[in-house]
Amino acid sequence: MSKLDNIKIPDNFDSSIEVVINKALKDKQKIKLKKKKLIIAGSSIILLGTMALNSKTTWAYIENITKQIEVLLGREENEFDKYKFEGNQTIESNGLKISLGEVMLDDRQLIISMSVDYSNFNDNLNIETLSPLYPTIIIDDLVFEGQSNSCEVEKVIGEKKGNILFKTSLLSIDTDGDGASDTPYEILDKIEGNKDYDLKIIFNEMHNYRNEEFEAIRGNWEFNTIINASNILNDTKVHKINKTFKIDENVYKGNFTIEEIRVSPVSVKIKYNYDLYTELSVNKRREPVLIAKDENNNELIHGPGTGGELIDGNLYIGDEFELKGNEKKISVIPCIYIDDNPKIFKDAIVYIDIN
Template sequence: MKNKFDIFNDMKIDENEFEEITLSNEEKDKMKKRMKSKIKNKKKVNYKKYIAVAGVPLLIAGSIAMTSETTWAYIEEIGKQIEILLGRKEEEFNVYKVSVNQTIEQDGIKLNLKELMLDDGQIILSMNMDYSNFDYEKLNADEESLMLNICNVSVNDLMYAGIGYSISQEPLKGEKQKNLLIKGDLVDIDTDGDFVGDTPYELLDNIETDKDYKIKIEFNELCYETNEINEENKNNIVGSGEYESVDQSDTGEFNIGSYPLDLQFETTINGANIIKDTKVCKINKKINIKDGNKKGILTIEEARVSPVSVKVKYTFESDDINEMYEPVLMAKDENGKELLSSSGGTGKGNVVYLKSEIDLKGNEKKITIIPKAYNGTMYKPMKEESIEINIK
């Protein structure tokens, strides 16, 4: 499968469509510090361990629209309430989440789990990490890059192993602490005890509404970047990477380190409300895709609508799977405004299994999903294949 992000190298953007914002030096520094914290680290134990840093410019571009004094103050509260980072009203998700407020510690790393929310296909955590007593300087670790890895989530006797996740983090000013908001995928359970998810399992389709479930969340490492390898950290180096700023004025290389952790949280949650407010829309629509003389079939299977987002499951099958860019999905609300979305997946043979998550703002009545296929030079919307999904 080709890397679809290569096409961004030739993307043309009409700057007149965007409001010009003048940033202070302080705001520019904050953006530079936050560029790594917004990286989505979709880890799978049987896939490449670390993401490509080439994605960083896209993330920086996405944060430009959020730069003002008011917004910075707003962002700095992300670890306190799940709704804030998701751009929703305060306490809007109270009926779906639980207040945990547990603290655990190892080797000077202190974690506090503030809130936990069970959503369709994922678990959402609001946390705080205090590393004031952790000797990261001994490892020559870059303080700003310190990032947790959530490895397993268990629900009663079911284990979602080696899960993918996204993490947003914001340093607390004047403290060696970070507020964290983590979204962990609950997709595949481990059925043979090898700590690899091997069987798809939709949790909300299988749990009982009148029953509380024990949740266990495991963190197995603290990842970091370092520019120097020495006797203290050489055994912790697990990879390397490169970075480049948007204007290409700043480039370089870094090493990736891993410090082992064995930290677990346990709590209970009831899924009755999120099950009641989540609906599944079966679609099963097949769309023929062509790129020159190469052909494939896009199958949009279903859309799962929760109060947080819409998750769309789809597959792409082709005998030329290694020579084609997989189709992507975009979504618009009833006013024609494009909604923020992200996607990921895995491949087996000549089939790629994908899921796109479309973030909701809470006021949508319906959305339109539009497939986009690569035509040799760019992704082109296939408006004739659009699908409408009723949200309310």
């Protein structure tokens, strides 16, 4: 399964639709969405405690539940120990027993390892396509609703169980309680170091794709733990760029500005904006995209944290690329596509050293 298969873009990101379409055209992925089958039931909870990851006993327990975040990301074992916190909670609802293994706050996203045991589920389940749908993430009194996310599921051979790596963006918060995020929020710019925060993760619906249709499995899986941002704050570097250049190519017309590049141990986040040329209609104009490469010219993989909004004719975008951990330098390259052929702007490339 491709890492992009289960990426979801929330409804309230209308202004970034064309950006998503540009990326989707490269992947050419098509999924038929027919009808949903709704299943609703109660839940039972087994609480096993929450604490930082700091003992061999804890690791033995986590590995019993699911795999480490590092393993699921293809990184070195225990590489992210100082950033992670354990969930140690299992909830069964509607026959699906979900266990929270680890949580890790990264720049603009939350990374979660968990497992699903479907031994008691009363219907067939295609575990490799199971994916939570838009969880609610609450950090103290900050509510993140409807965020873009991605899900990778690995079936456990010989068991009715799957290990899950789930990443959800933390791009905007719900300030009026209507269930939709409405205000952009840069969490690592505002969260305090050396402080523990209560974290609540609420899943109310899972999607299962089988027989060429999505089935919605509804339930109540609510997890509570704590996080602390001190280490990820110290190890995330923010590079202010503010580099602007003009594009006047075919259906691409406007000023393109790379505002900042944020590098964490896990990912690269890029903020940029594009001054839309209003004389071109929406169905004709296109937005440039960014490509990121390492020092060996290997292209970095897009993550789920892409979102944007249109403000006074400017399209503001946050983009994300995944790091493997061995990169020494990255280049951020503005690119357009004309007749499916890429054209890069060499004079606008930004180079960043990674320590």
